[in-house]
Amino acid sequence: MTDMTPTKGQLIAGRVLSGLVILFLLFDAGLKLVSPETAIKYSPPDLGWPLDVPTMTMLGTLLLIPTLLYIWPRTAILGAILITGYLGGAIGTHVRIDSPLFSHSLFGVYLGLMLWGGLWLRDPRLRALIPLRAGAAA
Numbered sequence: 001m002t003d004m005t006p007t008k009g010q011l012i013a014g015r016v017l018s019g020l021v022i023l024f025l026l027f028d029a030g031l032k033l034v035s036p037e038t039a040i041k042y043s044p045p046d047l048g049w050p051l052d053v054p055t056m057t058m059l060g061t062l063l064l065i066p067t068l069l070y071i072w073p074r075t076a077i078l079g080a081i082l083i084t085g086y087l088g089g090a091i092g093t094h095v096r097i098d099s100p101l102f103s104h105s106l107f108g109v110y111l112g113l114m115l116w117g118g119l120w121l122r123d124p125r126l127r128a129l130i131p132l133r134a135g136a137a138a
């Protein structure tokens with residue numbers, strides 16, 4: 001088995017990607033928890049979710065907990081799995097209401113790629129589980 005330890009460049013790239021995702025998710029969760037009225041004001045009215053403070057608080061909590069798990073290296077993979085589920089719900093919601101494809105519906109896909117890409121670049125456990133090799137023979 002080959003060494004799955006990331007190079008210095010991969011580690012930096014992984015931390016940058018993960019950091020960008022973490023900042024966005026903390027901002028999103030924080031807005032829903034600290035100022036749910038603002039989150040409600042800027043939400044499309046036809047989401048199909050109740051646009052009220054309890055719903056925003058629940059969504060903020062459901063995003064904050066896995067984001068905190070993702071930040072801590074020991075639980076980062078669990079956090080990534082839970083965030084992926086959250087993003088899947090957001091993608092499904094936007095597809096259901098026919099939001100613009102590239103700016104809204106696929107935004108969760110972009111975040112998910114950054115989330116998992118950053119984790120893969122910086123975490124040897126995930127690199128061992130998903131060994132991406134160029135030109136690997138069967």
